[in-house]
Amino acid sequence: MTSAEQVSRLLALVPYLQRHTDADVDTTAATFGVTGKQLLADLKVLWYCGLPGGLPGDLIEIDFDAIDAGRIRLSNADYLARPMRFSPDEALSLVVALRAVGELVGDDQGDAVASALAKLEAAAGVSALPKVAVAGGEAEVRDVLTAAIDAAETVEFDYTDAGLQPSHPEVSPVRLLVRDGIGYLQAWNAERGDWRTYRLDRIVAIQRTGRRAAVVAEPPVFDPGWFERSASAREITLVLEPGSRWLAEYIPVQAVTELADGVELDLLVADPAWLRALILRLGPALRELRPAEAADSARAAAAEALAAYRAG
Template sequence: MTSADQVNRLLALVPYLQTHPNAELGATAAVFGVTAEQLLDDLNVLWFCGLPGGMPGDLIEVDMDAVTESGRIRLTNADYLSRPMRFTPDEAMSLVVALRAVRELAGGNLAEGTESALAKLERATGAGTVTPMVAVAVGSKDIRQQLAAAVAAGELVDLDYTGAGLAPSTPRVAPVRLITRDGFGYLQAWSPERAGWRTYRLDRIDAVRPTGQPAGEVGEPPAFGPGWLEQRADAAQVTLRLAPAAAWITEYYPTRAVRTLDAAIEVDLLVADPAWLRSLLLRLGSDVLAVTPPAAADAAREAATEALAAYAG
């Protein structure tokens, strides 16, 4: 939680409390997606905020005794913050673009809400004619609707799926979440056969067949935001040229780019742990045709040489 996050939350918190007098601490914390302890910290900051001057009549007043004793928030002397903060033009533009991406996957009530919010933002910002259009590879609308229905019903489905190596498969999975990232739509699903989470590119799903079988409780899939490697300053890009048989790694590891060649594929990866890359290269073996930069393969080459020497001995 950064100080910028807290400032943004406080600017939205004041008008919320003015329209919800005597708000309950825990319920208010849930509205803002924080813990009650964090909201209490926010309130302790808030009552030192106000108009220039810093005199008692200039500061926002929060009845901290009521918060402590009854869990109720009573706020006064903050009429000058009666409206939520407004988006900057850049923030509004970013939100319009994000909503256009969400629209590609939205269905049912979510689709209606997305269209409504997008229309209001476009009218308010004049963004309808100046923002770039969003194109997301999300497969056919029928398939997305079938998957969304299976998610809502908690039902197992059979997929006709073509992986990165062009090998067809028919996995039976419990669809849980449809998401987008880097211009592609994905399905996160639980695989009963493999007892683990799997991610499928929507544009590679050729058919969805309902089974009528309940999926049961499968929990929440792992986070699919920017990978931790992308957050590390010490991560370096490594390019692997691979035989088609090794194309499966694009389904299991975060990639920056994948290029199809005549008889190979090239994969750009971010690598922060040389030991992880060494293990991957040893696992791929002869399917690794080239590594850029070449020095990135030195550790794997040395380990393979040592293993062969020990085997020969």
């Protein structure tokens, strides 16, 4: 803990404690993101601070008996009634966080996020603020989902999974979340008797059903690593043309090896349909795949499509 960090916090703590009389020690520590012990150390510093002159009446007063009972009473600091302006880093961090919120709410709350941002930007007096874009699908989809969660209703929608397989699930929506720039719905799928995660940008034709949502426990902690660690995952090696190196930035790869005339990617694949779609998408950019039989279903799909072209 540097004294710079401490002073910065103290300059906010003094107005906070004057506004929140009898503040709870634990709540205050959590508000400032410090331990109770650090908060106590902060208060001990403030005990020696005050107006120049150093006479007893000039110093900030803190009731240390109340602290023993978990309460903070600070007085005699009228001159620090308001917090300091945001530092540039604070302003930028908060603006990015709020923009990320804006990417996940629907149209209903989007206006509130936009107006809050405008007020913050004016107060902070900063320009060239960072932008945030999340693949979170349509705002209307998020509106239906948040309304259904509030009303404890199920929803049904058309879904296309990562392997491009279609389905029409009815689920009890529980939470919208973001991982690595992609928005997801976490929901209980009663038909499958399990938790399911759906990408928001792959949900279409969503409707509230009017049926009660299932009452279920908290969903498991969302872990994007499930993809790699799935028990049925198998190791696949792709050899790509040099121009397709960008792929390594968009799919979860285990290793990237530069070759003289291309690039080799090692990945763990849990979903055969996902791999089939990837191979079909890559086309001539994919020079080699190991093991070779992992490409069988993509080859069959390509042959079937070509037959349709010949017939047409």
